[in-house]
Amino acid sequence: MNSNSFLSNTVLYDWIPDLEFNSYDLSGLVVPGHELEDECRVVEERLSAFLAIYKKGTLAKPKGLCTTFKYAILESTELALCQKLESQLGGSILVVYAKPLERW
DSSP states (O other), X not given: OOTTGGGGGOSTTTTSOHHHHXXXXXXXXXXXXXXXXXXXXXXXXHHTEEEEEEOTTOOXXXXXXXXXXXXOOOOHHHHHHHHHHHTTSTTOEEEEXXXXXXXX
């Protein structure tokens, strides 16, 4: 069984390509509740970006999403929207990836 199978409980991470989904340790990702997931999807649409929520204290891994995919470049109003969303995450970390995905 894939160790990342817990992520199948959310559509938030359906943007992660199969190669990375099946080979990377994604245990640092948070599966949000239904309401928060819906809010994340709205923010993704407004930003035209992909979101990921990491557990508090998670560090970038040499073979991880942050070292594989480029982050989104945000305008100040977009950043403020992300900060507002992140304030609801109880210390979890919001990362915004470029859409379409771009590799480093």
